[in-house]
Amino acid sequence: MAAASGWAHLILSTYRCILEIDGGNMETDWMSVGRCKELSPTIFFPSDGVGVQAAQRICAECHVSEACLQYALEERVDHGVWGGTSERERRRMLRRRRVGHTVSV
Ligand code: SF4
Numbered sequence: 279m280a281a282a283s284g285w286a287h288l289i290l291s292t293y294r295c296i297l298e299i300d301g302g303n304m305e306t307d308w309m310s311v312g313r314c315k316e317l318s319p320t321i322f323f324p325s326d327g328v329g330v331q332a333a334q335r336i337c338a339e340c341h342v343s344e345a346c347l348q349y350a351l352e353e354r355v356d357h358g359v360w361g362g363t364s365e366r367e368r369r370r371m372l373r374r375r376r377v378g379h380t381v382s383v
Pocket residue numbers: 308309311312313314315322336337340341342343344346347359360361362
């Protein structure tokens with residue numbers, strides 16, 4: 279895995295246990311090249327809608343946003359802006375996935 283700094287390092291530290299439980303199979307190299315890597319992590323854990331939009335503007339220009347979003351969805355990351363999505367948006371996505379899975383079974 280590539281070296282990570284800033285935000286990516288925080289993410290890696292926080293979710294190390296999850297990765298170990300998963301056997302380390304989840305791809306996380308994208309974390310070292312995200313636009314947020316040199317920015318304050320607090321930007322991506324906003325306390326209001328204005329803050330969410332500010333973080334989303336950064337994510338909108340990030341070329342690893344899809345990998346970031348998939349990671350947050352797979353790992354059920356509840357807090358913060360990931361892959362340009364708010365907490366509420368990810369909850370909706372997960373609900374839709376569950377409904378879709380239930381319907382297709
Ligand atoms: S999509 Fe946003 S939170 Fe994810 S790596 Fe890129 S800038 Fe960081």
